[in-house]
Amino acid sequence: MKNEIPLSPDERLDEVNENLWLIQKKNGLTFGTDAYLLAAFARPAPSSFAVELGGGTGIVSFLLARKEKVRSVAAVEIQKSFAELIERNAALNDLSARVYPLCKDIRKIGKRDFELQPVLVVANPPYLAKNSGKTNLSPEKEIARHECFGDIFDFCACAGRILGSGGRFVTVWRAERLSDLYAALRENRMEPKRTIFIHADQDAPPCGVLTEAVKDASVGLRVLPPLFLYEREIEKDGSRKLTPEAERIYETCAFPDCGA
Numbered sequence: 106m107k108n109e110i111p112l113s114p115d116e117r118l119d120e121v122n123e124n125l126w127l128i129q130k131k132n133g134l135t136f137g138t139d140a141y142l143l144a145a146f147a148r149p150a151p152s153s154f155a156v157e158l159g160g161g162t163g164i165v166s167f168l169l170a171r172k173e174k175v176r177s178v179a180a181v182e183i184q185k186s187f188a189e190l191i192e193r194n195a196a197l198n199d200l201s202a203r204v205y206p207l208c209k210d211i212r213k214i215g216k217r218d219f220e221l222q223p224v225l226v227v228a229n230p231p232y233l234a235k236n237s238g239k240t241n242l243s244p245e246k247e248i249a250r251h252e253c254f255g256d257i258f259d260f261c262a263c264a265g266r267i268l269g270s271g272g273r274f275v276t277v278w279r280a281e282r283l284s285d286l287y288a289a290l291r292e293n294r295m296e297p298k299r300t301i302f303i304h305a306d307q308d309a310p311p312c313g314v315l316t317e318a319v320k321d322a323s324v325g326l327r328v329l330p331p332l333f334l335y336e337r338e339i340e341k342d343g344s345r346k347l348t349p350e351a352e353r354i355y356e357t358c359a360f361p362d363c364g365a
Contacts, residue, residue: 122168123168147273154219157179161191162194172359177203226275266293269320272319278316290318295319302331
């Protein structure tokens with residue numbers, strides 16, 4: 106029974122999308138929109154091996170496996186406590202045979218760390234420079250949000266090292282730092298091929314951007330129509346209604362153009 110899962114005082118158990126149960130740390134970053142959209146934006150390659158850089162709780166890897174987008178996933182996570190959490194969450198969701206953690210620094214990862222070469226690499230990297238923004242009281246949140254153990258150039262360099270020609274790197278990133286992402290991709294022989302800007306609503310500036318890059322690909326970027334998450338109107342209870350486009354993505358864990 107899920108209510109009998111042993112939890113420490115700093116943990117909680119949540120049921121999230123796709124019938125997944127997730128043990129999360131109260132002081133760490135919890136499952137949110139960025140992670141789900143990242144998994145949804147990844148195009149399926151059902152027989153392939155994938156790698157997630159910066160696994161956290163492992164939710165993106167679990168979504169990829171649950172939706173049969175890949176056969177198996179290695180979730181790379183530098184924090185030992187979170188690597189152990191990925192292993193526990195995999196067992197909790199009967200995904201231990203398909204998702205496993207690798208506790209290692211992404212700056213030291215290479216092809217030899219995996220038995221198979223990944224066709225897909227996904228990442229939701231820390232988006233704040235090391236000494237910028239508010240300092241979090243929780244070390245877990247500090248590491249997850251700030252570039253303490255690698256910046257976007259390090260994440261792209263890791264993806265570039267482990268992918269073969271034609272391999273795909275999918276990431277979610279801050280729109281205001283998009284130039285850094287594209288510079289890092291090009292520096293590591295990866296060409297951005299698909300991108301979409303995410304907005305809270307039609308009146309809001311982009312709060313994020315999803316990008317798929319392909320290693321050793323030719324130049325040619327397809328910019329998809331923006332995704333607006335919520336309708337402008339606020340409900341009487343203070344909640345906001347998802348747009349039909351966002352609802353479809355949450356229902357299918359896929360973007361309209363994400364066929365094989």
